[in-house]
Each structure stands twice: as C-alpha cells, then as structure tokens.
Amino acid sequence: MTATVSPRLKALEFTEEFVGRHLGPNEAQVQSMLATLGVESVDELIGQTVPEAIRLPGELALAAPRSEREVLEYLGKMAARNQVNKSYIGQGYYNTLTPAVILRNVMENPGWYTAYTPYQPEIAQGRLEALLNFQQMVMDLTGMDLANASLLDEATAAAEAMALCKRANRKKSNLFLVSDETHPQSLDVIKTRAEYFGFEVLVGNIDELLDTEDAFGVLLQYPGTSGRISDIEGLIKKAHEQKALAAVATDLLSLIMLKAPGELDADVVFGSAQRFGVPMGFGGPHAAFFATRDKFKRSAPGRIIGVSVDSRGNPALRMAMQTREQHIRREKANSNICTAQALLANMAGFYAVYHGPDGLKRIAERVQRLTSILALALKEQGITLLNDSWFDTLTLVVGDQQQEILQRGYTAGLNLRALDQDKLAISFDETTELADLRQLCAVILGNSDVDINFETIDASLAAGTRCGLPAELRRTSEFLTHPVFNSYHSETEMLRYLKRLENKDFSLTHGMIPLGSCTMKLNATAEMIPVTWPEFANLHPFAPRDQVQGYMQLLKEFEAMLVEITGYDNVSMQPNSGAQGEYAGLLAIRKYQQSLGQGHRDICLIPSSAHGTNPASAAMAALKVIVVECDEQGNVNVDDLKAKAELHRDSLSCIMITYPSTHGVFEESIKDICQIIHDNGGQVYMDGANMNAQVGLSKPGDIGSDVSHLNLHKTFAIPHGGGGPGMGPIGVKSHLAPFLPNHKVSPIEGPREEMGAVSATPFGSGSILPISWAYCAMLGAEGLKKSTQVAILNANYLTEKLSEHYPILYRGRNNRVAHECIVDIRPLKESSGISEEDIAKRLMDYGFHAPTMSFPVPGTLMIEPTESESKMELDRFIEAMISIRHEIEQVENGLVDADNNLLKNAPHTQNDLVSAQWDRPYSREQAVFPVASLKDSKYWPTANRIDNVYGDRNFICSCPGIDSYR
Structure with missing residues (x-):
C-alpha cells in the first residue's frame, strides 16, 4: 500500500525545479514581454506563431523533471556501472595525465567552454592565440609548412587527407592506396567517404601496390597500428615518382623521437592530439590535427588561424581563408566541416606549453624505454614479437592463447588489444609505471611468479642501447623553440598565462551572445560536472561492452528521449x-x-x-x-x-x-x-x-x-567550446x-x-553526452516545452522593440518570428555607409558579441536571444542597438564624418583610451562608455579592428615573437 503525503509534508521535500534556473525571464518579466506583444499568455503567442497543423496535441511522454541533485546522484550510479580498466588498447587512444592547472582553468572553466567560434576576432584574441599555439606545435612536430586549428577526429582527418590528395592532384586516377598498418577505424571512415566520391580504395603493402597500381595518393601510418616503424621516406619517394601524393597518419608524442614526416617529404600529415592531456572520454571530443604544404593551403579543410594587424598596426590574430568557406563556395567547398575541436586543441596546445620541449622529451623517452624493457623481457621468455621496431606499441604473436590472455587481463583489471586470431597488441602511455610491466608479464605468461630482472634490462638500455627506434629515423631537428613553449613551466606562470588569455575573450560569462542559428544558451554547471568524472572520462572507446554498461544505459535512455522529442523511430x-x-x-x-x-x-x-x-x-x-x-x-x-x-x-x-x-x-x-x-x-x-x-x-x-x-x-546545451566540440x-x-x-x-x-x-x-564524442541527457532529465517534458516557448517569446519581444528602429526582413504569420529575427542593415548602409560589420564591431564597445553577420542574407544581422537570457539582458541589448541607431543617424544627417565616426572606428580599446593623441570627432567617453551602465562593468576588446585583407595577402599561420602579445 502506497502512503500518501499531505500537502504540508510535501512542502518540506526538496522540489526546486531546474527550469527556473535555465530560463532567463522570471514570471513578472514574461508578463511584461507579453504585454509588449499585446497578448495575454504564452499559449496565445505560440498559437499566433506556430502553424496549428504541426502543433503537438499533447505533452511529450518523458519522465518528470529531476532536480540538479537528483540528476547528479543518478548519473553517479550510472557512472559506477562503467568499469575503468587500465587500458593498453592504444590504436590512437591513450591514458593521459591532464595537468590539473589545465583541467580546472580550461576544461572545467566556462570562460573557455562557453565562448563561440572566433568569427569576431577582436574579442577572441585569447583562444586565437591558444589555437595558434596548437598550430605551431603541430607544424614543429610534423615538420610541415602549415597546420589547421583541428578537425573532428583522426579518422575524419584521414578521409579529409584522401580528399585533399585528389583535389591537389591532376591525375585522372581514382585509386587511393592505404597501408595495411593503418588504424582500422580510419580505414572504416575512409571507405565510407570514398564510395560517393567515386574512389577505389586498395589496402595492403604500399611498396608492393605501387609496383602495379596507378594511384592519386597513398596513406601511410607512422608508426603503424601494430607498432612497427617503417622507413616511409622511400615509399613517399616512390609515390612521388608516380605523381601520387603521400598522406601520413602519425602520433605527436612519437614525433618527439622520430623524424618528422615533413622531413621525409610527406604532403599531408594528420593524427590525433588526444594524448596531449585530453581524456579518452569513450571516444571524444578530441582534437585531430591536419598539416600540409604551403602550396596546398587553399585546399586544406577546416579552420586556419592567421596573423594579421589591427587598425593601429599591432599584430592581431584572425581566422584566415576558411572562415566561412561553406557559405561562400557552397557545394564547391573543400569540405562540409565548418567546425573544429577548439577547446580540445587548446588543451593539447597548453599541454605542450606546460611541459615544454624538455618535458615532452622526458615523457616520450620514458614511454619508449618502458616499451623496450617489456619487449626485451618478453623476448627472454620466448614470446615472439611481430614488430622489431616500436615507439609505444608491441604486437605479440600468441597463437591460440589470445583469448585466454585477454581474459586474464580482464580479471587483473587491464585491457589488451586483440589483432587477427592469434595476436595481441600492448600500447604504453605516460601513465605506465614499472609495476605495470610486472603485471603485464604475469598476465601474458600466465605466471605471477615469473622472475624477470627489469633492472638489468633497464641498465642495458641506460648504457646506450636504444632498441626499437631505427637509427635512420631518429629525430635530430629541434622543435617547440618558440618562447611560448619555454616560458610557463611553473604552475604560477601557467595559471597567469591561461588567465591572461581568458581575459581577452568574450564568453557567456560576460553577456549575451545573440548569434542567429547558433543558440548560445545556458550550459548549466550541473550538466557539465559529470564530464570529468573518471568513470566517464577515462574509458577507451573500444573497451569491451560489458565494461561500459553505464555508457550503454546513458545511450539507451538518451536515444529514447530524442525519439520521443523528434518523432523519429x-x-x-x-x-x-x-x-x-x-x-x-x-x-x-x-x-x-x-x-x-x-x-x-x-x-x-x-x-x-x-x-x-x-x-x-x-x-x-x-x-x-x-x-x-x-x-x-x-x-x-x-x-x-x-x-x-x-x-x-x-x-x-x-x-x-x-x-x-x-x-x-x-x-x-x-x-x-x-x-x-x-x-x-x-x-x-x-x-x-x-x-x-x-x-x-x-x-x-x-x-x-x-x-x-x-x-x-x-x-x-553542450557548450560550443570556443569553436568546438559539437555533436x-x-x-x-x-x-x-x-x-x-x-x-x-x-x-x-x-x-x-x-x-x-x-x-x-x-x-561519437561519448563523454559529452551526459550534458544533453542531464539537460533533458532536469527540464522534463514541461520544462523543455517552456524553454521553447520562452525562446520564441524572447525573440518576438526583441523583434518588436527593435522594429521601431530597424527594418525586420522576414516575419511569419501574424507578424511573428520564430526563435530568431533578421535585421536588415542594407537600407541603412545605403543611406549612411554604415555596414553590418560596423554595427557588429560597435556592439563590442557596448559589451556584446555581435549577432550573425550576413547570413543567410548578405547585409543583415541575424539575432537569436535564446530562452536563457533575462528581460534585463534583452533590454540591455535593445538599449545598445537603439543607441547605435542614433549614432547612425548622426552619419545620415551629415553631423559626423562618414569615414571617421564611432562605428567605423569600432571597436575601441584601452590603447585608444590612453593614447596621447586623440584626433577623432567624438570624445573618448563616447567611444568606450556609450551607456552609463558600462562604467560599473566594462568588457574591453583587446584588439582594434583587424585587417582581413592584410591577413590574407600576408598569410602567416605560425606564432610571432612572444613580445608581440605583451
């Protein structure tokens, strides 16, 4: 028999609803906005806005909303169902030690994870510098001319490398050769992509295939998926003799000890930066890297950060060339990828900044040395190795003992990788300890009492025997010589460097980001917390399914939520x-x-x-x-x-x-x-x-x-991460x-x-799925619906208020908009010369990120306030836009110079404020404090308007001298 709870006792239960935290406007603000729109209720507004033919007749069939505390407790139980074994699977995914200063101050910091793609570079100089560091790191380690600011994952980068080889090669061949040493997940994606490109993919020994086949490109893995380090220089030369381009998949940590592929004449180099401080997270998100030759720069996919100058002639960074490629080139774009993994690329770049070249050398040498010790130990015990060269991976030929050894490993709490029917691979990483070698030997040999003298083996290596690394492929060139990688090795200095960059950027921690089509809503802290729990963060994506039951439960429940929300099956x-x-x-x-x-x-x-x-x-x-x-x-x-x-x-x-x-x-x-x-x-x-x-x-x-x-x-509600992750x-x-x-x-x-x-x-990127699960669980059916209603309310309120001062380009039934509106700047440009870009830059002086510029219609601003912004913040934005409209009127009326005015000179920086000379026809106060409220809280753009044309004409995507940023 179920006991009933009296209303008095019910009131004592913890019942705070998350929806009140997620939504910006309170009930009084909602009523005020409804009054402005001339409607009695939200339901009346929705009735005027959403066509009746598509409206749901009832509510979504979802569980009742849970509190933040309940959700975290539930996710904690779900996470506990994941078994975090020590992973030796490798295959492009490794255990890593995220420096705590980076974990707390970047990965878990909303100042970094709530920012948007740096399309407005004057208020994104911090993350642009971090991405430039990432590019410089990749260029140094790969030996290539340029690198992009990351791709989605290594397998996607492999497919993009294949596509670039075809674009950049005039050969009529549609054949692409892939080494049988390529990671299988990369091969899987390559084959998917190749089918509708009309490419044929042949997998095998590249040396042999080049003797008989005429290909437009080849893909080599260096080191190979088995751990073998092949001398790819001869293969690249052979490919070039046949007019084929050579793409090389590689591992950044290995390149600290191995010759850079660029030194071996590679055309494209790619891989994953995951092991540079980014947790495995059951598959992501991780930053892939992609580097190529200068002559292929206009065929490179993704984003490239470049160096330009601002209107004062100071060095400043921006997204170069590929900034909005898909919108410009449409179906002729190099790639459909318009995003990156910026947050994770920044973490990987900071990992290199934190450790520096010497620290990375210590990590790489230690990993290789431990691998060598295990190799020699197993050889002594009669185990056959498939590869006679290695960096961090050994492949053992174990015959019919494969499954038995795997099971012994599972029992001991560690995961090995099975290859074919008779082989096992073991991959080491920076978390590997000498004690792990003893445990591995016991598992592999089936004897916990086996007597192996690791000290003697290590002494032979310390005496100069660098086994596993072919002498002709050992790196001799320097890397990471730029001051940024040699200046911040104490936690004090690193912390201040991270904070200095964060302070340059505008994020949701500062104010509304009203980008149309991008939906910059609240990324609630309770949603974010589970991402870095070890049970979610430290799982290999190819761990056995019985070890990831928490993730399987999460996926099943979230898929059911999305099926109900979308009406799909x-x-x-x-x-x-x-x-x-x-x-x-x-x-x-x-x-x-x-x-x-x-x-x-x-x-x-x-x-x-x-x-x-x-x-x-x-x-x-x-x-x-x-x-x-x-x-x-x-x-x-x-x-x-x-x-x-x-x-x-x-x-x-x-x-x-x-x-x-x-x-x-x-x-x-x-x-x-x-x-x-x-x-x-x-x-x-x-x-x-x-x-x-x-x-x-x-x-x-x-x-x-x-x-x-x-x-x-x-x-x-997954955060944009300064330009990625996404799902x-x-x-x-x-x-x-x-x-x-x-x-x-x-x-x-x-x-x-x-x-x-x-x-x-x-x-996909498994570790961020708890965010969206928690978002749906905390809002429930009623909260999700209310969020949509308030998003529509906020957009219509904003539209109504702005329409008194700006033309609104499109409206639907009953003169309503959906969740965003388009302000048409073209008539104003015709009457004043002021463009949508001028307004976007001037909004920075008012403490706002700009709306979406010139999309989907050139010469317009698309504004989406989302449901998370309060009426107070909407009114602050409206005040800024009205004030800017009055500034435009001054130009229209000829009261101020058409080329020297508040908008054309925006944004204004602290350098402007303290400049000894001021020859502008307006005061410094008008420039930097256009409304009184800014005197209490002012966000300062850190660069004046950046010269895009200069940046494209003088293409530089590497780090300038560090003094340029001080």
Whole structure:
C-alpha cells in the first residue's frame, strides 16, 4: 500500500525545479514581454506563431523533471556501472595525465567552454592565440609548412587527407592506396567517404601496390597500428615518382623521437592530439590535427588561424581563408566541416606549453624505454614479437592463447588489444609505471611468479642501447623553440598565462551572445560536472561492452528521449558535428534508395536560404544540388519547389530544408513541401539547426521529415567550446534505420551490419553526452516545452522593440518570428555607409558579441536571444542597438564624418583610451562608455579592428615573437 503525503509534508521535500534556473525571464518579466506583444499568455503567442497543423496535441511522454541533485546522484550510479580498466588498447587512444592547472582553468572553466567560434576576432584574441599555439606545435612536430586549428577526429582527418590528395592532384586516377598498418577505424571512415566520391580504395603493402597500381595518393601510418616503424621516406619517394601524393597518419608524442614526416617529404600529415592531456572520454571530443604544404593551403579543410594587424598596426590574430568557406563556395567547398575541436586543441596546445620541449622529451623517452624493457623481457621468455621496431606499441604473436590472455587481463583489471586470431597488441602511455610491466608479464605468461630482472634490462638500455627506434629515423631537428613553449613551466606562470588569455575573450560569462542559428544558451554547471568524472572520462572507446554498461544505459535512455522529442523511430549518436550528421543522414537516404533499386536518384533540392554546410554535404554524397527560390516573405517558393520536384521526378533523391527556416519563420506550407517531395519519390532531410524552436511544440518526424540531425551543442546545451566540440546525432524514420552508420571495430547492434562508419568511434564524442541527457532529465517534458516557448517569446519581444528602429526582413504569420529575427542593415548602409560589420564591431564597445553577420542574407544581422537570457539582458541589448541607431543617424544627417565616426572606428580599446593623441570627432567617453551602465562593468576588446585583407595577402599561420602579445 502506497502512503500518501499531505500537502504540508510535501512542502518540506526538496522540489526546486531546474527550469527556473535555465530560463532567463522570471514570471513578472514574461508578463511584461507579453504585454509588449499585446497578448495575454504564452499559449496565445505560440498559437499566433506556430502553424496549428504541426502543433503537438499533447505533452511529450518523458519522465518528470529531476532536480540538479537528483540528476547528479543518478548519473553517479550510472557512472559506477562503467568499469575503468587500465587500458593498453592504444590504436590512437591513450591514458593521459591532464595537468590539473589545465583541467580546472580550461576544461572545467566556462570562460573557455562557453565562448563561440572566433568569427569576431577582436574579442577572441585569447583562444586565437591558444589555437595558434596548437598550430605551431603541430607544424614543429610534423615538420610541415602549415597546420589547421583541428578537425573532428583522426579518422575524419584521414578521409579529409584522401580528399585533399585528389583535389591537389591532376591525375585522372581514382585509386587511393592505404597501408595495411593503418588504424582500422580510419580505414572504416575512409571507405565510407570514398564510395560517393567515386574512389577505389586498395589496402595492403604500399611498396608492393605501387609496383602495379596507378594511384592519386597513398596513406601511410607512422608508426603503424601494430607498432612497427617503417622507413616511409622511400615509399613517399616512390609515390612521388608516380605523381601520387603521400598522406601520413602519425602520433605527436612519437614525433618527439622520430623524424618528422615533413622531413621525409610527406604532403599531408594528420593524427590525433588526444594524448596531449585530453581524456579518452569513450571516444571524444578530441582534437585531430591536419598539416600540409604551403602550396596546398587553399585546399586544406577546416579552420586556419592567421596573423594579421589591427587598425593601429599591432599584430592581431584572425581566422584566415576558411572562415566561412561553406557559405561562400557552397557545394564547391573543400569540405562540409565548418567546425573544429577548439577547446580540445587548446588543451593539447597548453599541454605542450606546460611541459615544454624538455618535458615532452622526458615523457616520450620514458614511454619508449618502458616499451623496450617489456619487449626485451618478453623476448627472454620466448614470446615472439611481430614488430622489431616500436615507439609505444608491441604486437605479440600468441597463437591460440589470445583469448585466454585477454581474459586474464580482464580479471587483473587491464585491457589488451586483440589483432587477427592469434595476436595481441600492448600500447604504453605516460601513465605506465614499472609495476605495470610486472603485471603485464604475469598476465601474458600466465605466471605471477615469473622472475624477470627489469633492472638489468633497464641498465642495458641506460648504457646506450636504444632498441626499437631505427637509427635512420631518429629525430635530430629541434622543435617547440618558440618562447611560448619555454616560458610557463611553473604552475604560477601557467595559471597567469591561461588567465591572461581568458581575459581577452568574450564568453557567456560576460553577456549575451545573440548569434542567429547558433543558440548560445545556458550550459548549466550541473550538466557539465559529470564530464570529468573518471568513470566517464577515462574509458577507451573500444573497451569491451560489458565494461561500459553505464555508457550503454546513458545511450539507451538518451536515444529514447530524442525519439520521443523528434518523432523519429531510431537515433544514431555517431556523428560528432552537425555537418557530419548531415552527411550521415544523406548517406542513409542514398543507401535506402539504392536498396530499392533507385540508386540513380541523385538530385537534392535545397532552398536558397540554407546553411552552407547543406550543399557541401550534398556534394560529398554525390548529389547534384538544385536551388529552390524563396519568396519575398522568406518562405520557400512552393510553386518553384513543385515545378523542380516534378521536373526531376525520376531522379529526385531528397530535399534539405531547415525548420523553422533559416529566415527565422515557421513556414505554413511545411507539410505540403514534405508531401510534394514524397509524391515525387524523394526523401525529406530536415536540418535540425533550429530545433530549439520545436522541442515540445512539434516534431519533425510528425511533420513529414524522414531524417534530421540534432545539434546537441545548440538545442541540447553542450557548450560550443570556443569553436568546438559539437555533436550531430541523427534521428530517422524506421525505413532508414537499417542504413544508420555502423562501426567495423566496435559494431553497433541492429540491422545495419553492412554500413560503414562516419566517425572514428561508434558513439561519437561519448563523454559529452551526459550534458544533453542531464539537460533533458532536469527540464522534463514541461520544462523543455517552456524553454521553447520562452525562446520564441524572447525573440518576438526583441523583434518588436527593435522594429521601431530597424527594418525586420522576414516575419511569419501574424507578424511573428520564430526563435530568431533578421535585421536588415542594407537600407541603412545605403543611406549612411554604415555596414553590418560596423554595427557588429560597435556592439563590442557596448559589451556584446555581435549577432550573425550576413547570413543567410548578405547585409543583415541575424539575432537569436535564446530562452536563457533575462528581460534585463534583452533590454540591455535593445538599449545598445537603439543607441547605435542614433549614432547612425548622426552619419545620415551629415553631423559626423562618414569615414571617421564611432562605428567605423569600432571597436575601441584601452590603447585608444590612453593614447596621447586623440584626433577623432567624438570624445573618448563616447567611444568606450556609450551607456552609463558600462562604467560599473566594462568588457574591453583587446584588439582594434583587424585587417582581413592584410591577413590574407600576408598569410602567416605560425606564432610571432612572444613580445608581440605583451
């Protein structure tokens, strides 16, 4: 019999709801904003905004919301189900020791993890410098001319390397050769990518393959996945003689002791920086690195940080060339990747700063020496080694003892890697101790009493026997000579360096980041805490499934949440960015159609308003993009869509459409659009970028969509990390479920055995999934719906107030917008010469990050306030925009110079304030304190306006002298 609790006693229970912490406006502020909009209730506003045909008739079927305390307790029990064995699996993933000063002050610090991609460099100089350090570190260790600011993971980088080799090579060959020493997860992703590029992939001994095959490129792993260190210089030369380019997968720590691939004439070098202080986290997020030759710089994927100057002539950093490539080049972009792993790249770069070249040498030499001791010890005991050279990995030939040894390892609390049916691999890392060698020998030999004199073996190595490293491949060149890697080795100095960089950056710790389409909402501390728990952080992505039952529970529960929220039938967590989710969704569509004998369907319709990754992803899936026009209200032109769908009826594959639209409106005809596509044999891909305006109100799967990606770093509260991490899982209807990505190394249960991988690990960036699980669990059905409602309320309130001073480009039914609005600056530019960029820079003086500039419409600002901003913060932003409008009026009326004014000279810095000369037609106070409230709390941009043209004409992506930053 269940006891009832009286209302009086019920009131004594801890019942504080997270929704009140997550939402910015309190009830009084909500009522005030509703009054401004002339409506009585939030429900009335939603009724005016969201088409009735797509609205949910009831509530989401989710568990009741839990408090922060309850969620952390529940996650703690879930984490306890994970068994954290000592991992020797390697294969690109290693135990690592994150320096505590970096863990606390970067990874766990909202000043670093809540910032956005540095598209506004004047308020991002700190993380830009950190990313430049990362690039310099990669360039030094790889010996290459330039490096990008990271990619999603090593396997994705491998696929991008293949693509670059083809782009940069004029050979007609479509053959790519891959060494049989390549990590299997990289090969899996390469094969997936190659299929729709029309490439043939041959795997084997590269030396032998080059004797018979004519390829556009080759991929070599150095050291190999077995641990073997091959002399790749001869193979690269042989490839070049045949006009093939050479890509080299490598390990950064090994390059401290091995010759740099650039010294061996490699064309592309890539790998993972995970072991430089970033926890394994069951697969991520981790920063891959990608380096190449200078002559290939305009073919390189991802972001590259470059050195330029600001308007005072001071050195300043910015994103060079690739800044918004997908929006400019669309389907002709080098890659669909518009993100990076900035937070993790910064951590890896700081790891190198903290340890310096000498510290890294000690770590690398110790790892190699311990590996050598074990190699010699096992040889003494009669164990056969597959590789006679090594850095950190040994492969043992153990015959039919493989499974028995594996089981002994599990019993002893350690994981080895099985290769083929008769081999085991062991990979060491910086956490390996001498005692571990004794335990390993006991496990491998099946004898805990075996007498091995490790001291004698070590003495022979100390006497000068550097076994395992081929003499001709030992590194002699210097690396990390820049002052930044040789200055901050005490914790005091390191702490101050990290804080100095953090102070240069604008993040959500300072104020609203009103970027349209990017949804910079609260990343609650309670959501973030579990990420660094050892039970979530220290698991290898290929650990046996029975050791990761906590993660399996988390995945199952979160997938069920997303199925209910979206109306889809199945979810794949594998894609680790929104763009990768797009790609995976399109592959599912193509594979499904192929299974029906309709592989010829290759037309993809995309509205002109689409995010630039849409056409880029379509091109990667070998789809031909046909643009559908929008009408004057910003809606998809249904007549144009219908005509093009019917014209291409026999070859129509799909449409990629964003809902609500990128123009910030709920299109009334969305169900008709889906029906038109289905009637003509196509599938509907609904871009999930704007899902924050749907959750709890409508479901893409019910509207008529077949597949969507979900930006967990937008709608579901994973932080943007200064430009990454991201997560882009996809939801699909049941007919597409068999075509979700699988994984050859760690297969996923379900009817998708033949599908390849799109990411290096089966579940993407596993360690950040607790964030989104906690977000949904703490809000529950009511809180998720309320969040969406308040996001729409905030956007409409902002729109209403700004519309008195600026033209709003698009509105939907009843003159409402969805969760964002587009302010049209083009009429103002025509009347005053003031551009959207001038307004963006001037907003920095008011203490705001700019909205999204010139997307989806050139000459506009797209503003999304999210549900997490209070009315007080919205009013502060409105005040700034109104004040800026008055400043523009001064220009329009000829009262101030059109080229020398507050907006053209923005942003203003402390250097401006203390400058001895001041020849501007306005006061310093007007420049830096345009509203009185700033005198109490002022964020200072640390660079004046940066010269983009200079940066592109003088392309430098390495660290200038350290004095330039002081």
